[in-house]
Amino acid sequence: MTRVRLADVAKAAGVSPATVSLVLNDAESRISDETKERVRRVADEVGYLPNPIARSLRTRVTGTIGLVSDRIATTPFAGRMLAGAQEVARENGRLVILVDTDGHPEIESDAISTLVNHRVDGMVYASMYHRVMPAPAGLPAGTVFLDCRPEGGGYPAVVPDDYAGGRAATQELVDAGHTRIAYIDDGDADRPVAAQLRLQGYIDVLTEAGVEPDASLHVFAETAAAGGQLAIAELMALPEDERPTGIFAFNDRIAAGVVMWAHRRGIRIPEDLSIVGYDDQQLVAAELDPPLTTVSLPHAAMGRWAMEVALGLREADTESPHLMDCPIVRRASVGPPAPLGSARDTRVTD
Amino acid sequence: MTRVRLADVAKAAGVSPATVSLVLNDAESRISDETKERVRRVADEVGYLPNPIARSLRTRVTGTIGLVSDRIATTPFAGRMLAGAQEVARENGRLVILVDTDGHPEIESDAISTLVNHRVDGMVYASMYHRVMPAPAGLPAGTVFLDCRPEGGGYPAVVPDDYAGGRAATQELVDAGHTRIAYIDDGDADRPVAAQLRLQGYIDVLTEAGVEPDASLHVFAETAAAGGQLAIAELMALPEDERPTGIFAFNDRIAAGVVMWAHRRGIRIPEDLSIVGYDDQQLVAAELDPPLTTVSLPHAAMGRWAMEVALGLREADTESPHLMDCPIVRRASVGPPAPLGSARDTRVTD
CATH class of the missing domain: 3.40.50.2300 (Response regulator)
Structure with a gap:
């Protein structure tokens, strides 16, 4: 590809190369605002990119x-x-x-x-x-x-905006009709500021929806798939009418563990259990089965x-x-809650 | 942490700072080999790291x-x-x-x-x-x-050494007793040099083990979990006695798709099906259930x-x-082949 040169911009705009240079380098000059605008528009149209090295020589900065x-x-x-x-x-x-x-x-x-x-x-x-x-x-x-x-x-x-992200994740589950929504929180020793902000978003959305946050649905996990498997096992060990139908996981790695645990037990996602992750992590979120609804870290x-x-x-x-x-990325892991007693629990030997 | 200085090395070695500088910068000098060796040993012992900025001033390079x-x-x-x-x-x-x-x-x-x-x-x-x-x-x-x-x-x-890596993956399955071993190859248009080298390693190990490579067990996939799911479905659609009992996947993302497909159908890994990936990819290989045996890209x-x-x-x-x-990383996805007819095929509705 031939590089568009400063001289090409000058020719197309009908001005001298010096004028183009002054305008594009924002140098002080007596050039009219009209001309400045024309030069900039033409430079855009012809796809002119200043050469960093040449620019450095001109402006005495390094580009x-x-x-x-x-x-x-x-x-x-x-x-x-x-x-x-x-x-x-x-x-x-x-x-x-x-x-x-x-x-x-x-x-x-x-x-x-x-x-x-x-x-x-x-x-x-x-x-x-x-x-x-x-x-x-x-x-x-x-x-x-x-x-x-x-x-x-x-x-x-x-x-x-991790507070708004926590709200978005929880709202997605509330809007699908869930009321028993768990938050699998970051359980690492050095818990990041994001975890607390997401938790607050979760609590506020539940409260606004008229659902009392339930401490037994707020559990902690190591932020890895193995942590997610332990956390979902803990939640599913609750009496059936106290189990969550929707899960908000602190991140996609934890969510991946939940999905794997569910597959092994024949629990269908989203028919039997809905899940929302966080991070939209490359090579993880979009590749799960089903692809994960998650909150995107921007x-x-x-x-x-x-x-x-x-x-x-x-x-x-x-x-x-x-x-x-932090916008929600809708894929396929959220649906309406299953009626009580419909979720399969066909334990496969581990 | 206080930085160890050049002067500290000089003191500990009983020489002048100039001597330390000459020795550590490999400058020409009349310093004896014995002294050079002592200075280097002491510098190591006291944990001396040359300051890049100071070094740059001394040697006129930038560090x-x-x-x-x-x-x-x-x-x-x-x-x-x-x-x-x-x-x-x-x-x-x-x-x-x-x-x-x-x-x-x-x-x-x-x-x-x-x-x-x-x-x-x-x-x-x-x-x-x-x-x-x-x-x-x-x-x-x-x-x-x-x-x-x-x-x-x-x-x-x-x-x-992707040829040796392909050999290592296949050997792992041969050593576990498999003879019907599939290779899920990279099916992308711009197939990388690594794919052909791994395939050659696979073919050579099978041949050395007295197994005729079977064209129906060499299939192609998009290098993503979705590609792996289609490829394993294709392999498992073969008549039962022609299906593979072990899979070597071009990479861990394809292997992840195989694992997810198997979970959905109640096919146990490694009891019913063994799988080896490639890449030892962060956030994927070690986090699958079971954790994936794979070849490590070094x-x-x-x-x-x-x-x-x-x-x-x-x-x-x-x-x-x-x-x-490219060493093999042994985790839990390889075991001996299952006897014919033992693999479950309890299709879960997709």
């Missing part, structure tokens, strides 16, 4: 954005954040330079110095899951926090938002984080 | 290694390669600077220029799956190819190898790629 992360690149969980951030950078002719610190504070400090010394045009600081943390030393002003927020504010930040959208702020394309509050919507 | 990849960072598949490469870099006081090109040739070319201009000490070029490709223009001599190899050689390269080991070569810690042939062992 690069630094991204410091703790394991984003090495965890299967959050790659879509990077993908979203990179898309926006690419659309704007910038290159993302990533250093994954694996969570080591010394490497983080070296990474920040290296990127600052490289004179990156902007910086993003990303975490593999929603958390609140002290801002690392040496971060340039205007660094954007991605999937985490600095204690005490002071920087733009974007995190998922990784790509958060990545895009952070890069737009880093590039100055979007304004952001530095005092409170931007809450990104 | 950084460039890693250009096509989607490594944004795919859940290959993160362990990065993790392995980063571990070695960290152990040697270097920082990995990563640019993920998302497979765009123009971005790749900008990424290579940017890293070369940044004066990285070494470079790794990584692919998300085993492939043969033309070497991109502008790559410095000595760039290490990771999970891919350049057409015509000329660079050090490391790829998985992502972490390949990442470590590539970084060791990039740092000059290991010699490498530039003409033929280093083949990395």
